[in-house]
Amino acid sequence: MVQSTGVKKKFNKQFFLNNGLYVVMLALIAVIAFISPKFLSLVVLRDILMQSSTRIIVALGCMFILIAAGADLSGGRMVGFAAVVSGSLAQASTYSNPFFVNHADLPILVPVLVSVVVGLIIGMMNGYIVAKLDVPAFIATLGTSMFIYGLNSLYFNLPPNNSQPLGGYQKAFTELGAGSIAGIPFITLIALGCMVFVFILLNKTCLGKEIYAVGGNEEAAKFSGINIFKIQMFVYSMAGVLYALAGVLEAARTGSATSNYGAGYELDAIASCIVGGCSITGGVGTVQGVFVGVLIFNVISYGLTFIGVSSYWQNVVKGIIIVAAVAIDVRKYRTKS
Amino acid sequence: MGKSDVVLEMRNIDKEFPGVKALNHVSLQVRKGTVHALMGENGAGKSTLMKCAFGIYHPSAGEIFIDGEKTEFKNTRDAMDQGISMIHQELHPINTRSVMENIWVGRVPHRKIGPIHVVDERKMYKETVELFKGLNLDIDPRKKVGELSVSICQLLEIARAVSYGAKVIIMDEPTSSLTETETEILFAIIKKLKVQGVAIIYISHKMEEILKISDEVTIMRDGSLVGSWIANELTQDLIVTRMVGREMTQRFPQRHNVPGDIMLEVENLTSVNPHSFKGVSFHVKKGEILGVGGLVGAQRTELMEAIFGIRKIDSGSIKINGKQVQIKSASDAIENKIALLTEERRSTGIVPMLSVLENTVLAKQTAHTHKYQTSLRLLVDRKRADDTLQFVDSLSIKTPNIKTQIQYLSGGNQQKVLLGRWLLTEPEILILDEPTRGIDVGAKYEIYTIMEQLASQGKSIIMISSEMTELMGMSDRIIVMCEGYISGMMDGKTATDEKIMHCASSHRN
Amino acid sequence: MKKLLSLSLALLLAFTMTACGDASASEEAGKAGAEEQLVAGMVWYNFGDTFITATRNAVSDAAEGGNIKIDAADSQVDISTQTNNINNLLTKDVDFLTINNINPAGAPEYIAKAKEKDIPVIFVNCDSPSDEDLNSYDKAFHISSAAEQSGYIQGDLASQYWNENPAADRNGNGKMDYIMLVGMQGNYDSKMRTEKSVERVIENGIEVNLIQEALCNWQRAEAQNQVASIIAARRDDIDVIFANNDDMALGAIEALKASGFFADEDSYIPVLGVDATKVGVEAIKEGTLMGSSLNNPVILGSTVYKMIELLSEGKEITTETLGRTVSEDGNHIWLDYVQITAENTEDAEY
Structure with missing residues (x-):
């Protein structure tokens, strides 16, 4: 009896802890809108969603890793690699500074698929290093991130390109990044699709449940017959695919690509996930939470620029939010003493 | 005073x-x-x-x-x-x-x-x-x-x-x-x-x-x-x-189970680790509760984990129903209808931040995924909830609801959830490693009752226990281990503290 | 599953190796030369930087067939890494040291170290060490583009557009309302371009008003995001966008396009970059980027190599021997920026 009321109370508190995130976001929007009422417009909403789209996809990849109690620092460089690979394959044959001389216009599915496959391979590599070679995930992915960046720079520097920013994409590819249907940008739709896919995978499939179990208590999962290796391989591969997809869309959206694309995205993604309620110790994380986490960061950077606040302040605010979110997170999952 | x-x-x-x-x-x-x-x-x-x-x-x-x-x-x-x-x-x-x-x-x-x-x-x-x-x-x-x-x-x-x-x-x-x-x-x-x-x-x-x-x-x-x-x-x-706050006449339930044919037979099992179990042979019958006594460090847990496929075996064989089996992972063990309720509830049992439901269905979901899936390979939440509720009921697990995170349940209730997890896999052989450690008296009795019922249904139960009374009160037969060897075997009814202690320390010196 | 995995890993490795092989072939070629090879240690601030990579490529092209081996190090935009790189190269007893310095305060120390080893030291494409420091050692040089020029070019182009197009003042307040996209805080180029562009506009007698200064870390995506936000907030006030490099300028153009600019002549907004990258020049041809300026990495790279070559032959560096303007005291070499607009895009070829 005593215990069950205790549980209930804990839930009330947890309810507030969980929803603190929404409160923070609404407060942010309210403050910005108070200073500049124009902020509450469809254009702004569309811009923020569009800018969040690629970040959401990266963060979803990162979420898989965090739920499985792993770590992944290779996300940003993977985005960059995928951006350059897809960019190099998506150029129009008429472009005057092509990456590949004398190529025909490839169907845009080709750059997308090639990049995604590259992401998959690198993701599998991460998974293998972590799960089979037992290298701590943090170190393993730090290593692959350097490795990927190096590969990317080498590829990007191939003559005749010699490290020039890529450009001259086929119309269809640019359209993928900049076009919209009924006012909703394609890339936002793709991000939405990814969210639905990940949501179903995590909540409605056995595999998803196993990922949560492995992250929540790897030993218990092992004793319950779950193949830890398989799960680790899966989460890192999945993350690799999502990073690569984000990279492709980033190239399409900006109409360019350089080997520096994606730099630092992995940390932004981790921050968004944590702010969105993923636990640093694994086993916890929701698609909705991560979505709001990403949105918060984009509302901050977009909103503060919108009201003319200096870029330096944006980082101050972001930093405070990350620390506050983790402080809440720690309390949320603190077990009864 | x-x-x-x-x-x-x-x-x-x-x-x-x-x-x-x-x-x-x-x-x-x-x-x-x-x-x-x-x-x-x-x-x-x-x-x-x-x-x-x-x-x-x-x-x-x-x-x-x-x-x-x-x-x-x-x-x-x-x-x-x-x-x-x-x-x-x-x-x-x-x-x-x-x-x-x-x-x-x-x-x-x-x-x-x-x-x-x-x-x-x-x-x-x-x-x-x-x-x-x-x-x-x-x-x-x-x-x-x-x-x-x-x-x-x-x-x-x-x-x-x-x-x-x-x-x-x-x-x-x-x-x-x-x-x-x-x-x-x-x-x-x-x-x-x-x-x-x-x-x-x-x-x-x-x-x-x-x-x-x-x-x-x-x-x-x-x-x-x-x-x-x-x-x-x-x-x-x-x-x-x-x-x-109520009368508790007995500490152990009446046992009606009747041991039958041999279910699990272990022969000459030796660990790859030289400090672990060596040349271990024993068997369990259908409908039998086999107690495993010994001191901490007698390698009882290690032996059971090896039978369950978690630890590596150097030599020896495991037979189930007379047929030799190869068990290389927990999922192999589950396929062979073995269940292992581990000793360390927190580190190898519960997934603390997941719900009672998720914790209950964990093993079955992995081993018999198809039972919970639609043709589109999506999980059917109702089936999972039904299974969970069945055990919340039959094991009288006290929880606000099945969505409650398991970490907020008492030790005894957590243990019952874990027992439910294994019963869902429909095991024929249940290995219970210190099943009542850190659990209060009421819950202990309930767990004993469940063990008795399972044995009566013809399941084989292996129970590791360091509590003498529990060993003697619940086992049909007791084997005692010492420093990786089986140092003694006795009938549950005639076992005494002294006999068990003697065997448990016989390989010392 | 396992087989598939090892296969894919093997493929990836194979790919890596061939990729490495291709790219390093040119550098390797030089190594196989004569026994008595001189080595030039080169420290660059960031291998990932487009301009630096182009300069490095130009150096290796120039070194091909020559007798001097290049040993290049990447400081990864980090002062302590730069210091380590310099120390490592000195320990390796290189015969020349070039530093693409990101730590101006460290310059005197670097000169002293080179002096100790009695090897020439060349500061490349960075803030100049003080004349006192440069003069303290007769083998210390500084070669760089005149960073302020790139700012002046932007300022002049903006002023010209402003004076020729009455509609340029989009909100009619009589002031040039501009957005400044900043590359990197504390970076010398970034600082010069930010300051000198606007200074020149004012010198030309035009009143200015800063709408917003946005720090975009040289990144296209970052600039695109921030400019989108500024457009949403102050769409009708923006007269000109200055960007510290082409990548950011193109990001701004992408954002402008997305919100309906560049659809026709009336929705044109002058955007100015620096670097004249290939994509930048494409945008100039397309009519979106108004202008850029070129600090030709090929000229920089080949001139650096030429300097090393002259020094190795024991010759003096003068305007005559080098073919570039050398300052009177003989230790500054200033390379000019070239203005690139729709009229002279062919000048951006290198």
Whole structure:
């Protein structure tokens, strides 16, 4: 009896802890809108969603890793690699500074698929290093991130390109990044699709449940017959695919690509996930939470620029939010003493 | 015993947490040079009361007296300064530092050379040796704590409490990880402390222990005091009745199971690890409960984990129903209808932040995914909930609902959820490793009942237990292990403490 | 599953190796030369930087067939890494040291170290060490584009557009309302371009008003995001966008396009970059990027190599021997920026 009321109370508190995130976001929007009422417009909403789209996809990849109690620092460089690979394959044959001389216009599915496959391979590599070679995930992915960046720079520097920013994409590819249907940008739709896919995978499939179990208590999962290796391989591969997809869309959206694309995205993604309620110790994380986490960061950077606040302040605010979110997170999952 | 003997008195203590009254007018008098047992089921408020006595919690109402003087504890440091020490259930020694540094941490003997405090190693060593001598402890003060066993660490904690000059030492389940011999060492130390006038507050679920060493017993239930009695006036049954608040006539259920054909046969099983089990052969019959006794370190858990495919085997064979099987992983074991309820509920059992539901279906979902899936390979939540509810019902698991995170359930209920997890895989062979450790009496009885029912249904049950009464009370047959070997086998009905202990230590020397 | 995995890993490795092989072939070629090879240690601030990579490529092209081996190190935009790189190269007893310095305060120390080893030291494409420091050692040189020029070019182009198009003042307040996209805080180029562009506009007698300064870390995506936000907030006030490099300028153009600019002549907004990258020049041809300026990495790279070659032959560096303007005291070499607009895009070829 005593215990069950205790549980209930804990839930009330947890309810507030969980929803603190929404409160923070609404407060942010309210403050910005108070200073500049124009902020509450469809254009702004569309811009923020569009800018969040690629970040959401990266963060979803990162979420898989965090739920499985792993770590992944290779996300940003993977985005960059995928951006350059897809960019190099998506150029129009008429472009005057092509990456590949004398190529025909490839169907845009080709750059997308090639990049995604590259992401998959690198993701599998991460998974293998972590799960089979037992290298701590943090170190393993730090290593692959350097490795990927190096590969990317080498590829990007191939003559005749010699490290020039890529450009001259086929119309269809640019359209993928900049076009919209009924006012909703394609890339936002793709991000939405990814969210639905990940949501179903995590909540409605056995595999998803196993990922949560492995992250929540790897030993218990092992004793319950779950193949830890398989799960680790899966989460890192999945993350690799999502990073690569984000990279492709980033190239399409900006109409360019350089080997520096994606730099630092992995940390932004981790921050968004944590702010969105993923636990640093694994086993916890929701698609909705991560979505709001990403949105918060984009509302901050977009909103503060919108009201003319200096870029330096944006980082101050972001930093405070990350620390506050983790402080809440720690309390949320603190077990009864 | 006069009033003047009372060293610690807690009077009408209330403790409220938001929305919960954890303690309701609880009073306690602890006398100098006595062992005062504090008993009650999990959640009765024992630990909360002790946390109030040790300055971890501040009582919402009530008074605390030390040697008749009213006092208050600002924090644990304050409580320690006033002569209260507490030895926790779970220890947190600094494994990489020496025994003596662990004892004196925070107040290391030092000399001042100019502005610099220099550790006086010699003085520290000398004082540690003296301290250990007073307690009959034979531990090298210079050894790293990480190299010592858990039980020795427990004794170190006690030595540390003594070194603070404690008048009252609170021991919360001190024997939960100790073997019988280690327990004896602990009891000898307690006796010495009593002579020195130290009062001990002793929390334990083990009734024999309580009756053996305590002078007085206080029983709590649901945050309230049931009463305090002189230990001599109590019997196990009386204690149980008062703890549970209802009659408990038997500690073990009547058994009706009839052992049949051989189900599992293990031959000459040897671990790849030379320090683990060697040449182990035994069998379990259908409908039989096989007890596995032995001391901590006898490699019982390792053996069972090897049968379950978690640990590697060097040689030997495992037969199920007469057919040789290869088990290389837990999923192989589950496929062969083996279940393993592990000893360490927290580290290898529950997934704390997942719900009761997710924890219950975990193994079945992995092994028999198709039973929960639609043709699109999506999970059907209703089927999973039905399975869970079935066991919440049949095992009477107390939980607000099946979406509650398992970490908020009591130990006994967590254990029942885990049992449900394994029963869902429809096992024929159940290996239960210390199934009732850290569980209160009521829940223990329920688990025994379930074991009996399963055996009656023809399942084979292997139960590792370090509790003699449990081994003898529940097993049809008992095998005893010592240092990786099977050192004895006996009938459950004719087994005695002495026989088991003899086998458990027969490979020693 | 396992086989598939090892296969894919093997493929990836193979790919890596061939990729490495291709790219390093040119550098390797030089190594196989004569026994008595001189080594030039080169420290670059960031291998990932487009301009630096182009300069490095130009150096290796120039070194091909020559007798001097290049040992290049990447400081990864980090001062302590740069210091380590310099120390490592000095320990390796290189015969020349070039530093693409990101730590101006460290310059005197670097000169002293080179002096100790008695090897020439050349500061490349960075803030100049003080004349006192440069003069303290006769083998210390500084070669760089005149960073302020790139700012002046932007300022002149903006002024010209402003004076020729009455509609340029989009909100009619008589002031040039501009957005400044900043590359990197504390970076010398970034600072010069930010300051000098606007200074020149004011010198040309035009009043200015800063709408917003946005720090975009040289990144296209970052600039695109921030400009999108500024457009949403102050769409009708923006007259000109100055960007410290082409990548950011193109990001701004992308954002402008997305919100309906560059659809026709009336929705044109002058955007100015620096670097004249290939994509930048494409945008100039397309009519979106108004202008850029070129600090030709090929000229920089080949001139650096030429300097090393001259020094190795024991010759003096003068305007005549080098073919570039050398300052009177003989230790500064200033390379000019070239203005690139729709009229002269062919000048951006290198």
